[in-house]
Structures are given as C-alpha cells and as structure tokens.
Amino acid sequence: MDILLGSVNIEVSLLCLFAYMSAITVLTIIIIYFMVLMGIMYLTSKGATNETFFVGERKSPWHIVAYGMIGASLSGVTFISVPGWVEGSQFSYMQMVLGYLVGYFVIAYVLLPIYYKLNLTSIYTYLEQRFGVISHKTGAIIFLGSRVLGASVRILLVASVLDAFVLSQWNVPFEVTVIASIALIWVYTNRGGIKTIIWTDTLQTTFMIIAVIVACIVVADQLDLFSKGVFSSIVNSEYSQIFFFEDINAKSHFLKYFLGGMFITIGMTGLDQDMMQKNLTCKSLKDAQKNMIFFSVILVFVNLLFLGMGALLYMYSNSTGIGQGVDSADHLFPSIALASETGNILAILFIIGLIAAAYSSADSALTSLTTSISFDLLNIEKKEKKQQNTLRKRVHVGVSLLLILVVLILKKYTDKSAIDALMFFAGFTYGPLIGIFAFGILTKRHISDLLVPILSIISIGISVLLSLYSKGGKLVDEGAPGILGDYVLGHELIIINAFITFILLIGFSKKAKLVV
Known part of the structure; x- marks a missing residue:
C-alpha cells in the first residue's frame, strides 16, 4: 500500500518509527487488552445459559447499556472515517447526527413498546405475528445481509489500518490479520454472549473517547492553540460549517443529511437485531427508553468531538506536512497519531482505541447474527435444551467464518471510504426493512405473505x-446529468427505498375485514 507522508513514503517512515522494540510494545498492548476482555468474559459468563447469551437474562442496568452503546454505535467507522470526512465535507456530518437524534426518539417511543409488549428475543419475530413465516424469514435475511456487510466494512477498516501501519513490518499477511481479529472476538463472546458484550462495550467506549480527547490535546498543544482558544480556533477554521441549505441538488444539502440520518437510525438501530438486542436486555420498557434517550443525546456531543478532532488534524497536517498525500482520508488520523512528532502516548492510545473500535462493533455483530440465525432461521427455541446449546455454538463459529470471507471480498472489490461504503450499503439493505415495518405498524391492511420478499427485491432493484443512473452514478458519464437531471442522490436513498417498499405493499394489499 503506497501511502505518502509528505514527500516521504509513509510505509518506509513507519518502518523506521516502529523499530523492533516498538513493535513488541504494540503487540504487548494488544495482548494485555485482550486479557482484560477475557477477564470480563470470565466474570460475566459464570453459569451462562442460552438466555444469558441471547438476552443477558434481561437484567442489564440501563445506564451501562447506554454508555456501552456509544462505542458500539461509533465503532471504527467514526473513530477513523469521521475525522477524515472533515476536509471535503466540513462538519456537514452533524446534519446527519441531528437526524439520528430524531430517529432515536422514534425508536424509543414507537418500536421499543412493540418489542417489549411481545417479549421478543429476535425483533423479526414481529413480522411473523403480523404477516406470516415468509415475511419473518425475509426480514431476518435482509438484516443478516445488512449486518454482515456493515460489520465487515467496520472490521475491514480497522484491519486495514493495523495492516498498513503496524503488522506489515512483520510481513504478516492481511488475511492473517483478519482471521486473528475475528478469532479473538469469537473467544470472548462464545460463552457470555450479549451479557459479556454489555460490559466489554463500556471499556471499549472509554478507550475510544480517551484516545480522541488525548489526540485533541496533543495536536492543539503542538499548534499552540491553548493560548488562542481551541474551540474558537476550530469554529473560525475553514472546516467548521455545519449546515448546507444552498443547493437542493447537492449531496450535502441539509434535508438529505437530516432525513437520511433519521431513516438510517430507524433502520440501522431500531430495526437492527444487533443494536436492539442490547436494549432488550434492560429490565423494563421504561429502562430501555431511558437508555435510548440518554444514549442519543450523548452521541450528539461525542460526534461533535470527533469532528472537532478532524478539524484539528487537518490544521496540524497543513501546518507540518504530516499526513499530506495519504491515499485515503481514513488514514489521516493514524498517520498523525503514529508519527514520531506527536509522541508515544498518542500512538499507544490510538492503537488501544483502534482495537476497541474494532471489537465494540464486531463482537455485538457476531452475537446478534448468531441470535438471528438461531431464532429466525433455525427455530432454536423449539429444540431440546441440549440441542439448543450445541446449535448456538455451531452457528457462532459459522458466522465467524462468514465474516472473514466477506471482509476479504470487500478488501478486493471496494475502494470507498468506510463511512461512505457503510451508508451506501445501508440505503439498499435497510430501506425494505423500514418499509415493511412501517406498513405493519401504521396500517391494518392484509397482504399475501409470499409477496413481501418479492416486493422487497423489486424495491431494492x-x-x-x-x-446507477443518477448524476454521479457509475453508469453516467462524469459531469453529465442523470435520470433525475442534476439531482445527486445522497443518503436519502434509504428513504426512497423504504417509500417504494411501502407503496408496493399498499398497492398489493387489501383492507382488513371487519370482525363482527
């Protein structure tokens, strides 16, 4: 991977920076971190059963769940990609974050009451009760595809950075990095499942936030911004514009980001077994709602912190030349954090934060995928107790192997930045889920169970x-208008997809018969 640090090849620079003893230090940090996770696993998985693995015995403290969900929501995508977003898009990402906030309120007061009323383990069981078995399987399969892609993008991002900046000096193949990462996650989630993850997420959230705060302090100090005012320097920089109202055709327009963010949250959190499984471990609906609201408000400030760090990183890069010419915005933060000029403390915290980012998203994805496959596709609840335990363990291994395969495929065939790729995939996969759930909740109309997957596929198509055919799409010449003229499709694609699904379901459904 040919990444330039100023006019010097960054791979060569990092080989010099990470001498043999430094590499041993990095490896030691990873081992210690992993042992801490193993310790948490041991404490939380005593006497673990399938109920422990799937729903944490429904005894999780809401404030612990809320704090841990910050790390799981941010993951490696926010840790690395959001700071790199700043140069081309400034603080426009906050428009989407404000949309997230509204989406979380919808989840708390529309979706969570349904999940708790029906006492669900897998949220897609609702679709079977509303429409039938085929709809249930359809929702689960859409989630599985969505979550496998989302988790793989996150793992790919972190594995790529570890490979490029740390492990490549030992000539460790990228495939080995991916396999080792997922294998370690499998080890500490295999027994306690979601109960273990609730507590490991708190640790990982803490490390991620500490790493960002220290990065801000170190960079601001080197730029001598404390005397000028760090906050005012960021606000007055060229990167701080949040709202964009000028051109409705532009991808960065407020409505596209805001509405896209709201629907992405409803789809990627409220209709996602991964995130909802943690909420369903709370003792009551009231606790789950408090968790969701607290988490959503804190997330606004945390994302603002990440964007502020991004502005500082670009200001530092422009001032020193470090990080200039990197081949991806995702590599700006690591190139500065691992530079000798910023010191060993930041480098060490960056590595810890990076690992925390990887594990906080991948561990819950592994568990939620295991849960969904076990309940939604294999009907684990209908089998004998002894068979349930064996089946769950086999599914857990199978999902781990699947994630490895998809990460390696994405590595070969995608060149998008991580956050852009994640939102791009979400528009296609979560849109139908939103449409199906909206139809089920907002109407009382009946539809043939068999039509639900067919109409979902049509909507995705x-x-x-x-x-592909809108301006900027792969099948449209650069600069030429597309099928929608000069209108550039952005994150509102998920809304369009959901709306198409909803309209198709309405069109092929019938009014509910009145029962006398």
Whole structure:
C-alpha cells in the first residue's frame, strides 16, 4: 500500500518509527487488552445459559447499556472515517447526527413498546405475528445481509489500518490479520454472549473517547492553540460549517443529511437485531427508553468531538506536512497519531482505541447474527435444551467464518471510504426493512405473505437502478446529468427505498375485514 507522508513514503517512515522494540510494545498492548476482555468474559459468563447469551437474562442496568452503546454505535467507522470526512465535507456530518437524534426518539417511543409488549428475543419475530413465516424469514435475511456487510466494512477498516501501519513490518499477511481479529472476538463472546458484550462495550467506549480527547490535546498543544482558544480556533477554521441549505441538488444539502440520518437510525438501530438486542436486555420498557434517550443525546456531543478532532488534524497536517498525500482520508488520523512528532502516548492510545473500535462493533455483530440465525432461521427455541446449546455454538463459529470471507471480498472489490461504503450499503439493505415495518405498524391492511420478499427485491432493484443512473452514478458519464437531471442522490436513498417498499405493499394489499 503506497501511502505518502509528505514527500516521504509513509510505509518506509513507519518502518523506521516502529523499530523492533516498538513493535513488541504494540503487540504487548494488544495482548494485555485482550486479557482484560477475557477477564470480563470470565466474570460475566459464570453459569451462562442460552438466555444469558441471547438476552443477558434481561437484567442489564440501563445506564451501562447506554454508555456501552456509544462505542458500539461509533465503532471504527467514526473513530477513523469521521475525522477524515472533515476536509471535503466540513462538519456537514452533524446534519446527519441531528437526524439520528430524531430517529432515536422514534425508536424509543414507537418500536421499543412493540418489542417489549411481545417479549421478543429476535425483533423479526414481529413480522411473523403480523404477516406470516415468509415475511419473518425475509426480514431476518435482509438484516443478516445488512449486518454482515456493515460489520465487515467496520472490521475491514480497522484491519486495514493495523495492516498498513503496524503488522506489515512483520510481513504478516492481511488475511492473517483478519482471521486473528475475528478469532479473538469469537473467544470472548462464545460463552457470555450479549451479557459479556454489555460490559466489554463500556471499556471499549472509554478507550475510544480517551484516545480522541488525548489526540485533541496533543495536536492543539503542538499548534499552540491553548493560548488562542481551541474551540474558537476550530469554529473560525475553514472546516467548521455545519449546515448546507444552498443547493437542493447537492449531496450535502441539509434535508438529505437530516432525513437520511433519521431513516438510517430507524433502520440501522431500531430495526437492527444487533443494536436492539442490547436494549432488550434492560429490565423494563421504561429502562430501555431511558437508555435510548440518554444514549442519543450523548452521541450528539461525542460526534461533535470527533469532528472537532478532524478539524484539528487537518490544521496540524497543513501546518507540518504530516499526513499530506495519504491515499485515503481514513488514514489521516493514524498517520498523525503514529508519527514520531506527536509522541508515544498518542500512538499507544490510538492503537488501544483502534482495537476497541474494532471489537465494540464486531463482537455485538457476531452475537446478534448468531441470535438471528438461531431464532429466525433455525427455530432454536423449539429444540431440546441440549440441542439448543450445541446449535448456538455451531452457528457462532459459522458466522465467524462468514465474516472473514466477506471482509476479504470487500478488501478486493471496494475502494470507498468506510463511512461512505457503510451508508451506501445501508440505503439498499435497510430501506425494505423500514418499509415493511412501517406498513405493519401504521396500517391494518392484509397482504399475501409470499409477496413481501418479492416486493422487497423489486424495491431494492429500483433503488439500485436509480443509484446507477443518477448524476454521479457509475453508469453516467462524469459531469453529465442523470435520470433525475442534476439531482445527486445522497443518503436519502434509504428513504426512497423504504417509500417504494411501502407503496408496493399498499398497492398489493387489501383492507382488513371487519370482525363482527
């Protein structure tokens, strides 16, 4: 990977920076961190059963769940990609974050009451009760595809950075990095499942936030911004614009980000077994709602912190030349954090934060995928107790192998930045889920169970065609207008996909018969 640090090849610079003893230090940090996670696993998995693995015995303290969900929500995508977002898009990401906030309120007061009323383990069981078995399987399969892609993008991001900046000096193949990362996650989630993850997420959230705060302090100090005012320096920089209202055709327009963010949250959190499984471990609906609201408000400030760090990193890069010419915005933070000029403390905390980012998203994804496959596809609850335990363990191993395979495929065939790729995939996969759930909750109409997957596929197909043939799409010449003229499709694609699904379901459904 040919990444330039100023006019010097960054791979060569990092080989010099990470001498043999430094590499041993990095490896030692990883081992210690992993042993801490193993300790948490041991404490939380005593007497663990399948109920412990899937729903944490429904005894999780809401404030612990809320704090841990910050790290799981941010993951490696926010840790690395959001700071790199700043140069081309400034603070426009906050428009989406404000949309997230509204989406979380919808989840708390519309979706969570349904999940708790039905006492669900897998949220897609609702679709079977509302429409039938085929709809249930459809929702689960859409989630599985969405979560496998989302988790793989996150793992790919972190594994790529570890490979480029740390492990490549030992000539460790990228494939080995991916396999080792997922294998370690499997080890500490295999027994306690979601109960273990609730507590490991708190540790990982803490490390991520500490790493960002220290990065801000170190960079601001080197730029001598404390005397000028760090906050005012960021606000007055060229990177701080949040709101964009000028051109509705532009991808960065407020409504596209805000509405896209709201629907992405409803889809990627409220209709996602991964995030909802943690909420369902709370003792009551009231606790789950408090968790969601607290988490959503804190997340606004945490994302603002990440964007502030991004502005500082670009100001530092422009001042010193470090990080200039990197081949991906995702590599700006690591190139500065691992530079000798910023010191060993930041480098060590960056590595810890990076590992925390990887584990906080991948461990819960591994557990939620295991849960969904076990309940939604294999009907584990209908089997004998002894068979349930064996089946769950086999599924857990199978999901781990699947994630490894998909990460390696994405590594070969995608060149998008991580956050852009994640939102791009979400538009196609979560849109139908939103449409199906909206139809089920907002109407009382009946539809043939068999039609639900067919109409979902049609909706995805139409959305793919719109993406390919709109301005900036892969099948449209650069600069030429697309099927929608000069309108550039952005994150509102998920809304379009959901709306198409909803309209198709309405069109092929019938009014509910009145029962006398």
